[in-house]
Amino acid sequence: MEVGIPICRCGLEAKVVVSWTDDNPGRRFYDCKNYRRESHCRFFAWYNAPLTPRARVVIVGLLRKVKKMGRAKKIELYIYGYALTFSHITFLQ
Numbered sequence: 001m002e003v004g005i006p007i008c009r010c011g012l013e014a015k016v017v018v019s020w021t022d023d024n025p026g027r028r029f030y031d032c033k034n035y036r037r038e039s040h041c042r043f044f045a046w047y048n049a050p051l052t053p054r055a056r057v058v059i060v061g062l063l064r065k066v067k068k069m070g071r072a073k074k075i076e077l078y079i080y081g082y083a084l085t086f087s088h089i090t091f092l093q
């Protein structure tokens, strides 16, 4: 057992998770290891201090760029798939 890791109400060492909410983007917190199971205890504690307002603005801006990039990639793959579907038509070759 590592020193300093809180124990949740299930008696397990809590795991560190990263928050991706708009209020706390990139901020880490402790959560129950059973979170995905029905038996989780709803333990919660922040791992590190809140972000400064400037850090929050920067991280939220970066997240928006990443989301846009992801959307652009999906559109690119969709167009590529569409082109493959109709590649037998001569005007696309």
Ligand SMILES: [Zn+2]
Binding pocket: 008, 009, 010, 011, 012, 032, 033, 034, 040, 041, 042, 043
């Ligand atoms: Zn627990």
